[in-house]
Amino acid sequence: MTDSRETILAVRSLKVTFTTPDGDVQAVKGIDLDIKAGETLAVVGESGSGKSQTMMGIMGLLAGNGRVTGSAKYRGQELVGLPLKALNKVRGAKITMIFQEPMTSLDPLYTIGRQIAEPIVHHRGGTFKQARARVLELLELVGIPDPARRIDSYPHEMSGGQRQRVMIAMALANDPDILIADEPTTALDVTIQAQILDLLNKLQAKFGMAVVLITHDLGIVRHFASRVAVMRRGEVVETGTTADIFERPQADYTKMLLAAEPHGRKLSPGDKVPIILEGRNVAVDYATGGGLFGSSAGIFRAVDGVNIRLREGQTIGIVGESGSGKSTLGRALLRLVPSTGRYQFGATNISDFGRSAMRPLRRQLQLVFQDPYGSLSPRQTVGEIITEGLYVHEPQLSRAERDKRAIEALKEVRLDPAARNRYPHEFSGGQRQRIAIARAIILKPKVVILDEPTSALDRSVQGQVIDLLRDLQTAHGLSYIFISHDLSVIKAMSDYVVVMKNGKIVEEGETDAIFDAPRESYTQTLMSAAFTA
The missing domain is CATH 3.40.50.300 (P-loop containing nucleotide triphosphate hydrolases)
Structure with a gap:
């Protein structure tokens, strides 16, 4: 047609x-x-x-x-x-354009009303005061609540979704x-x-x-x-x-x-498999306000009474919107942030373990971050980055032995071993994420927590990283906690899903059950909002 x-x-x-x-x-x-x-x-x-x-x-x-x-x-x-x-x-x-990250496109020194008015004044003439009525109309059009009040807000006072609505309003101005x-x-x-x-x-x-x-x-x-x-x-x-x-x-x-769209299904290891990491009644509080220009200090509960059990060979996917407590829970389970609750790693109660007590266990409890570039030192070669943990956990190794381990780790993540002599900026985003994974697996961990490890990657590269993580899990019997807001990735990677909102678990269960028949309205909203090709 x-x-x-x-x-x-x-x-x-x-x-x-x-x-x-x-x-x-x-x-x-x-x-x-x-x-x-x-x-x-x-x-x-x-x-x-x-x-x-x-x-x-x-x-x-x-x-x-x-x-x-x-x-x-x-x-x-x-x-x-x-x-x-x-x-x-x-x-x-x-012809107008809106960009990916509105926070970097909006001027932090001017109100959103002033910034929306700018293209109106530039193209139609008049003053900013005269453009105010049109700005209010645009804010209402793009669904900003209480436009008369928010017109004088600054970008940092708005959520990511609201900032993107402001960018759309600016683009529609003329x-x-x-x-x-x-x-x-x-x-x-x-x-x-x-x-x-x-x-x-x-x-x-x-x-x-x-x-x-x-x-x-x-x-x-x-x-x-x-x-x-x-x-x-x-x-x-x-x-x-x-x-x-x-x-x-x-x-x-x-x-x-x-x-390249994420596909496949992770089989559950079953209930008979031993629990490798457990958190009971996990709570994390952050102080708010009370700064030089802040109001009186308060407490924000980021994680609120969460219970979670990770079994050997299992992948638990944790989903939820920004601010739901996903990443904070992951760090609490690794004892990286102050928290309360009972924590068990294998047969060891680590609830009262401080920094020094946890240090010998760090090799077995690894974390891979969302931004592989920000988490890799630009001043170190890839070989130095990957073997850094060996200096702490296996100090007896010779330089030749460390180099051999680096070569093995790079091969496992399907990178050329010669890459160990280069620097992070010489690699693509997907390759840098492989380097971050190599840094984790070189220590032969039992548990790896992956915090949005594929969100910054193209779909085809995402698929490659997912396949790699699956293969490594099978080869080494790894247990994963996979944190993401990308439901298609969670579905492909996980055999059990935990849904979080406002620091609490609202629903959890086997992956198929959560995706095919979610019980809670919040989970249903998440599922209906996801677009899968």
Whole structure:
């Protein structure tokens, strides 16, 4: 069926090139793309595929060392090479863009009302005071509660979902023809993600604008896009309707992306298997306020009376929204944060163990973090990072023996052993996560707590890391606690699921039971909010 809608943005032979000390790097290699009035076009692909740089090039927002060539015509007007003054009449008015992380896009020194008013004043004239009525209208439109009060709020006073709504309000300020949304929900919980996408849908229907959705999440694409362009290494490898792309993909790369969605099922080790780690009535309190400019001090209970048992060879998935207490519970079980409750590791009661008493047990209780780059020292080689724990727990090893263990660990995580002589910045996100896993398994632990280990990775890389973790679990009899807000990953990795809200467990059970027949309304809301491809 032919789409008869008008093409309002025609991109032809577009190239984006960056000048670097090592020569020119071509991020976008001469692509063609059409955006039609009122449609939702999803541009998908892995990190580095050129999705964002294509749109930044069209908008004239490239970094100083970038340049764009080719053609991008908006309603017949060429944007490439257009003088800045003329370009500014289009961007921010007719073509607008919202970004992945609103906290870095919003100025912390100005109220949200002032920031939403800025494009109105710039494009329509008048004063900020005169623009106030339009700002209030926009805040109400995007679902910000009590707009008259929140108009004078600062970005840090709002939640992640509210900040993203502010960014949408700013983008809508001048009734655009095209709204480009660059990974608008990646940093958000599934329920907030669903709300933001539902909001974009309603606004699109109300104003008839085209939406360009840049994302690597195919579940979202399937639910919200009418047409898809698949990019790889700066080129468009396939375009088509959403149904065609998902049901009849032509390019091998597209087939790979679709196959990369987390799949498989973790079998339960059963109730007869010994318990390796247990926490009873776990509670964690944090002091609030009472600082130099704060109000009177108070107590915030991050984890509230939680009971959890991890068996040998088991994977418990812990899910819940930000602030539910997932990560804090994981750290409490490892005795890394002050807490109360009874803790048992194997046959040992570790409830009263302090830092020094826990130190010999650390090799058996390991933690892998969400951000592999932030958790790896940029000043150490990969070999030094991986073997750091051996200095503490096996100080008798010679340098040659440590090097041998590093080689074995890198092979286990499917990295070239020669990588031990390089630095973290020389590796991709997926490779850095493998390095973090190698650092944990080199000590031959019994329990590994994985805190959002795949959330920063592309789907295809996520699948590789999940397969790796499964293989390591089988090879070494590892027990995992897997913390994530990505329900498709939890389903693929876990044989038991714990659902948390406001520091408490609201529901728990075998994975199939939780996903197929959740009992609690909160769990049902989480499940219905998740988009799976």
